[in-house]
Amino acid sequence: MLKRILFFALVLMIGIVPLFAQDMELAGPAECPEGDATISVAGGSVGGELAQLESAAAAFTANCPNVTIEILQMPDSATERLNIYLQTWEAQSADIDVFQVDVIWPAIIAPHVVDMNEYLSEEEIGMYFADMIAGQTVDGRLVAVPWFSDAPGLYVRTDLTEEYGVEIPTTWDELTVAAQTVQDAHRAATGNEDFWGYVWQGNDYEGLTCDAHEWLVAETGETFISAEGEVNVTDEAWIAALDRAAGWVGTISPEGVTTYQEEESRAVFQAGNAAFMRNWPYAYNLGNGEDSAVAGMFDWVPLPAGASRIGACLGGWQIAVSQYSDNVDAAVAVAKYFASFEQLKARALSENGNPPTMPSVYEDADIAASPLMSRLGPILGTAYARPSVATGERYGEASALFSAAVHSVLTGEASSEDAMADLEVALEDLLASME
Ligand code: GLC
Numbered sequence: 001m002l003k004r005i006l007f008f009a010l011v012l013m014i015g016i017v018p019l020f021a022q023d024m025e026l027a028g029p030a031e032c033p034e035g036d037a038t039i040s041v042a043g044g045s046v047g048g049e050l051a052q053l054e055s056a057a058a059a060f061t062a063n064c065p066n067v068t069i070e071i072l073q074m075p076d077s078a079t080e081r082l083n084i085y086l087q088t089w090e091a092q093s094a095d096i097d098v099f100q101v102d103v104i105w106p107a108i109i110a111p112h113v114v115d116m117n118e119y120l121s122e123e124e125i126g127m128y129f130a131d132m133i134a135g136q137t138v139d140g141r142l143v144a145v146p147w148f149s150d151a152p153g154l155y156v157r158t159d160l161t162e163e164y165g166v167e168i169p170t171t172w173d174e175l176t177v178a179a180q181t182v183q184d185a186h187r188a189a190t191g192n193e194d195f196w197g198y199v200w201q202g203n204d205y206e207g208l209t210c211d212a213h214e215w216l217v218a219e220t221g222e223t224f225i226s227a228e229g230e231v232n233v234t235d236e237a238w239i240a241a242l243d244r245a246a247g248w249v250g251t252i253s254p255e256g257v258t259t260y261q262e263e264e265s266r267a268v269f270q271a272g273n274a275a276f277m278r279n280w281p282y283a284y285n286l287g288n289g290e291d292s293a294v295a296g297m298f299d300w301v302p303l304p305a306g307a308s309r310i311g312a313c314l315g316g317w318q319i320a321v322s323q324y325s326d327n328v329d330a331a332v333a334v335a336k337y338f339a340s341f342e343q344l345k346a347r348a349l350s351e352n353g354n355p356p357t358m359p360s361v362y363e364d365a366d367i368a369a370s371p372l373m374s375r376l377g378p379i380l381g382t383a384y385a386r387p388s389v390a391t392g393e394r395y396g397e398a399s400a401l402f403s404a405a406v407h408s409v410l411t412g413e414a415s416s417e418d419a420m421a422d423l424e425v426a427l428e429d430l431l432a433s434m435e
Contacts, residue, residue, distance in 0.1 A: 030337040032064035037330035040070045041098040041338075042085070044317065046262060047282045048352040053338075056346070060337045067330055076261055078102050078206035082396055085109070092324045097331035098338075102206070103150075103316040104399070106136050106143050107392035113320040115141040119332045127341065127358050136318055143320060145339045146357035148347060150315030152210070152303060153379040155269060155277040155287065159297040160186060172218060172304045175276065176244060179252040182275035192273070197252030199265040200278040204407035207261050209386065209399045210313035211278060212406040214303060215241040217311025217384045224402050224427065225387035231427045233402075233420045237307055242416040246409050258410050270294055278303065280315065281379075284372045285353040300375050302382045310382035316357070348373065355380070394434055401426050 043053045050073060057069040074081045082105065088096055089112040101109055117125070117140075125133055125142065132146040154175070156168055161178070164185040169175040179197025186195050201207035213223050219237040226232050249257055254268070262279055266286065269277040272293035277283070281300075288295045303312050319339050321331045337343060344356040345364055353372045356362060367373050391398040405423035408414040
């Protein structure tokens, strides 16, 4: 897995070579289904996602006026989105035809979605990174089509690190010191007590699972359940990393960070009120947008390392078609178009800058010239997957146990040792119940 991710990153860094030459004819206009149809799409609205989705829908319906697309705006939290999806699937509801689904959910969604192998040609499937297709294949069924990839990095106010003579941190310990130094110096220089050293995602949801997985993988080289199915939450260096993170709350990070998701962190950073931020690629173009106070003042680099490595959370979103849809053919046509070459490119160049899932898109001259894409390769190379393969359809429960336990430490409700000892038992019980 890691080797493949590194390969993917390398491909991004060197620019893609003819090895990946693809038939561009496939990137043509939308294929229209027969007859009138109304298709509901449950999509994200993090950053500029909604605008992007609406423009994709408008492009499709301009070409296929027999189709009406309704965009259903889902909560930003991946955890909340999954809960909504599970409720509609439980009811076998035809209300949502097309779902935007997280990279960690293939086993969870499998019973409720159509097999995209039946609707896409081999050539069409071959357009996507083979690894991503493999990751979305459950018992031979392609449960979702890769839509955009994701890996987080460290956003750095380079104007301030330069001004105050601080090196860009490459370890979590260095980050702790650098954030405090810039925060102290900048507060003293400006009197702005709302200026913070470091913002990240500390709310109790899937995003905290990602942030904490990063501290854990950095120290131990493994996530909270290893590929071999071993629970990994009591290592001493990890306990210390957890204490370090709890120590950030109220010192280099606002007290409220334990309620932050991605967008709350971005709001603080983009207003010019943070030296460093952990966030996904989508914050890059937005941070350089016209309404950003920090446009042109920051860089985006790989996350800090721990004793073992850099453990960036491998993220990404797919598009899936509901088995309960009343019009699967039209739903598939919409899904295919949304994940087409043309739309992947548009999305990557949009203010949301979502990384494409087709090698051929990276070959495109506009993409290769984009400042975001040139930073992406090294960051994707640091990515490490959450334990969604080892936990399968129980991933959501495992992740919820992990984030709740970490959250209790961040808010001071429990000591790191106690919280992790209890978590170890709970995760072992969960694994045992799967046998
Ligand atoms: C990003 C990632 C996704 C992850 C989520 C957590 O959207 O792409 O995989 O689950 O963040 O907040």
